[in-house]
Amino acid sequence: MSKAATFERGIHPQYNKDLASGKSIAVASLPKRIVVPLSQHIGAPAQADVSIGDEVKTGQVIGTTTGFVSSPVHSSVSGKVIAIADFPTPGGRNVTSIVIESDEKDEAVDYKETPDYMNLGADDFRNMIKDAGIVGLGGAAFPTNVKLSPPKEKKIDTVLINGAECEPYLTADHRMMVERAADVVEGLKILMKTLDVSEGYIGIEENKPDAIEAMKSASSGESNIEVHALEIKYPQGAEKMLIKAIKGKEVPTKGLPMDVGVVVQNVGTALAIYEAVRYGKPLIERVVTITGNGVKEPANMMIRIGTLFSDVIDQCGGLVEGAVKVISGGPMMGFAQWTLDVPVIKGTSGILVLSEKEYVSADDYSACIRCGSCLDVCPMGLNPSQLSILSEKGFYDETKDYNLFDCFECGSCAFVCPAKRPMVQFMRLAKSQVKP
Amino acid sequence: MATQAKSHELIVSVSPHVRGKETVERIMWTVNLSLLPAVIMSIYYFGPRAAYVTGLCIVSSVLFEHLYWRFLDRKTTAGDGSAFLTGLLLGMNLPPSVPFYIPLIGSLVAIIITKLLFGGLGYNVFNPALIGRAFLLISFPKLMTIWSEPTAKFIAMDAKTTATPLGLLKEEGLTHLMEVFGSKTELYQGLLWGNTAGSLGETSAIALLIGAAILFIKRYITWHTPFSFIATVGVLAWAFGGDQGLFTGDPLIHILSGGLILGAFFMATDYVTCPTVRKGQIIFGIGCGAITMLIRLKGGFPEGVMFAILLMNCFAPLIDRSIKPKMFGAVKETKEQAK
Known part of the structure; x- marks a missing residue:
């Protein structure tokens, strides 16, 4: 058995990462039109800062924050605002979005470079991260600067970089660690300085030996950063599971990682933080895995935020005959799309296209036979069988006795x-x- | 924004979008298959009558299930292997000599009353095969306690009747039981291979253990229920089952005879009617073992496995409500928080 660190229970789905794991990150072509939702994050939506007809530059703020837990949005191309209206988003809701037609010049605002960035203070870092519109790029899209501002009574001693990438098919984090290892480590160092902690870890599932190797050599000069190989098991990349695997601590029920002194950030987030602090670059693009047997040429691509899924898929050779499902994110927690006219947003880690062969119908189901399989795999140690029966029968209040919200x-x-x-x-x- | 991608009809459904291969059907048919060694042994020892009785139970169970859903104009579940399993287990729990209507009545009670009227697979409170058998035992006490001697002659149709090892143990005592078999070793051998009187499928411990091993390897059952059940029987048999006072009993005789092996591995582990939480299954198993021994040593019947499992079935929902699995990040409630 593997001696790599892990958590209790969990499952072993087919990973299917070979489709894209060998593909270097390609730069997607400049979109002709972008749709930028004002709410791509958890918290208050941003407020539009431009009007229809305005000329904007790449990297210009077009939506400003409206509260503490909020994040600004930027234009990812230069061009003209042609609409501000509700548009579908990958999460399933229609969200007020700013539509910009590109002038194809990609003229950027002046980014403020800081070559000696490690001399800056924690508050400078937080402000830069906030102004760059950085949110958690693993999928949850929680504003990063908020996560980096824990209440005083919570003593943080550890930053974990999440490179588990336990979702089947997805390889974006994998490629970033292989190709941008040094920058990810710089991002981690910035995070550690912001939180004034002495322990930094990078957790990577064992199915990415090249990423483990790359991160190890990139961090070899840093005595307080350790790379940990993790067992290949889903959901190893869930924050609580990752902390358990690396630190051996369990985040208490209803609690947050900060309750055990830990802040977890995704690989992509660390990279975005480095670029924001070092080059003043706002979050206007991200690495996305386009994969699955339903797309002709699986790829990992650096894509401007706001590029439509249809544009991206066209650049990957289009859909194959018999592609039946398009998912934003991975197959375990991603959202199935009803239209391809949804934009890549900050939290879009993958565009997964399933072919008929990979598709599993979820239409028919039968009564729970109480086999207990779900109890044996639930990473939170819940009783999903009981919860599902209570919910099915409408006993919603009782579900709380079974810790539904965990x-x-x-x-x-x-x-x-x-x-x-x-x-x-x-x-x-x-x-x-x-x-x- | 026109794209070839748009011409496709996209399917939208809730996550996860990939699923494991396990199905109810596969589990049920695997359990059926794992009982095959015991069925073969029953035919070997009790002749074609064993196949006849078991087959009748299976056919009638599946048929009743199918007709019920047809009658309600719903999709039939007769092919999912669970009605087959109920029939098979019922057959294995009957004496070899029962007349043809006994399997039919048993199947009717098991499938229609115990399973389908409660809502079908997943909703029944009691193990259907065991209710079927309990109904028969109470309604036809005589027919249900005529035990044929195992002949191991494939053609012998009218075998002599005799008593089961547990029956002998209860009525005549251990010394007599050993005299019947010759020696303790021969008694154990008879119990292991199934060369003893008893219900069709319960006598051969080895055949049943092979089947149980399959279920363990497939991870369809875990040790919790069967081992706590058997261990409890063993300990209580050792402590209270002897002729010479406390702690002189022979646990192996009690473990290997009667329906314990069949019951512990194949019936107490019935998903629907036992607790789902593993810790709860241990309590369930201990309860089954205690009631079994209470009946065997102090009750009116020589065998208590069936009633023990049925009684514990009643407690399964209660156990599931009181025993929760150990949650990730569980916080011990301090006295202050409790206030």
């Missing part, structure tokens, strides 16, 4: 369920009916 919807229970029950949907239904 479920983070990783889908492990649904994956193993022999009755093919829509477990995640039952959890969401119950969560929508009761208060935490």
Whole structure:
């Protein structure tokens, strides 16, 4: 058995990472038109700072923050604002978005470079990260500067960089670690200085030996940064599971990583932080994995925020005959799309196109036979069987006795369920009916 | 923004978008298959009658399930292997000599009343095969306690009747039981291979253990229920089952005879009617073992596995409500928080 660090329970889905893991990050062509939602993050939506007809430059702020937990948005091309209206987003909701037609010149605002950035102070870092519109790029899109401003009574001693990338198919973080290892380490150092901590870790699943190698050599000069190989197991990249694997600590129920003195950041976030601090570059592009057997040429691409999925897929050779499902994110927690006219946003880690061969119908399910498989895999140690039955029958209040709100919807229970029950949907239904 | 991609119809459904290969059907048919060694042994020892009785149970169970759903104009679940399993287990729990209507009545009670009227697979409170058998035992006490001697002659149709090892143990005591078999070793051998009187599928411990091993390898069952069940029986048999006072009993005789191996590995582990939480399954198993020994040593029946499992079935929901799995990040509630 593997001796790599891990957490209890979890599942082993087919990873299918070979489709894209060998593809170097390619730069996507400049989009002709971008759709930038004002809310791409958790927290208050940004407020439009431009009007229809305005000329904007690449990197210009077009939406400003409206609260502490909020994030500005920037234009990722130069051109003209042609619409501000509600548009579909990968999360499923329609969100007020700014549509910009590119003038194809890609004229950028002046970015403020800081070659000696390590001399800056924690507050400078926080402001730069906030102004750059950086949010968690792993998918949750929580404003990063907020995560870096823990209340005083929470003593933070550790920063973890999440390179687990446990979602099947996705390889964006993998490629970033292989190709931009040094920059990711710089990002981690900035994070450590911002939080004034002495311990930095990078956790990577063992199925990425080249990434582990690259990160190890990039951090070899840093005595307080360690690279940890993690067992290949889903959901190894969930914050709480990662902390358990590397630090051996369990984040208390209803608590946050900061309760055990840890802040977790995704690989892509660390890279964006480095670019924001060193080069003054706002978050206007990100690495996205386009993969699955439903797309002709799987790839890892640096894509401008706001580029439509349809544009991206066209650049990957288009869909194959019999492509049936397009997912924003990975197959375990991603969202199926009804239209390809949704933009790549800050939290878009992947565009996964499933072919008929890979597609599993979720239409039919039967009663829970109480086999207990879900209890054996739930990373949170919940009783998904019981929760699903209570939710199915409408006993929503009782679900709280079974710690409903500790479920983070990783889908492990649904994956193993022999009755093919829509477990995640039952959890969401119950969560929508009761208060935490 | 025109793209070839737009011409496709996209399917939208909730995550996860990939699923494991396990299905209810696959589990049920694997369990059926794992009982095959025991079925073969029952045919070997009790002749074609074993195949006849078991087959009748299976056919009638599947048929009742199918007709029920047809009658309600719903999709039939007769092919999912679970009605087959109920029939198979019922057959394995019957004496070899029962007349043809016994399997039919048993199947009717098991499938229609115990399983389908409660809502079908997943909703039944009691193990269907065991309710079927309990109903038969109470309604036809005589027919259900005529035990044929195993002949191991494939053609012998009218075998002599005899008593089961547990029956002998209860009525005549251990010394007599050993006299019947010759020696303790021969008694153990008989129990292991199945060369003893008893219900069709319960006598051959070895065949049943092979099947149980398959279920363990496939991870369809875990040690919690069967081992706590058997260990409890063993300890109680050792402590209270002897003729010469406390701690003189022979645990192996109690473990290998009667329906314990069949019950512990294949019936107490029934997903629907036992607790789902592993810790709860240990309590469930201990309860089954304690009631079994209470009936065997103090009750009116020589065998108690069936009633023990059925009684513990009642407690399964309660156990599941009271025993929660150890949660990730569980915080010990301090006295102050409790206030």
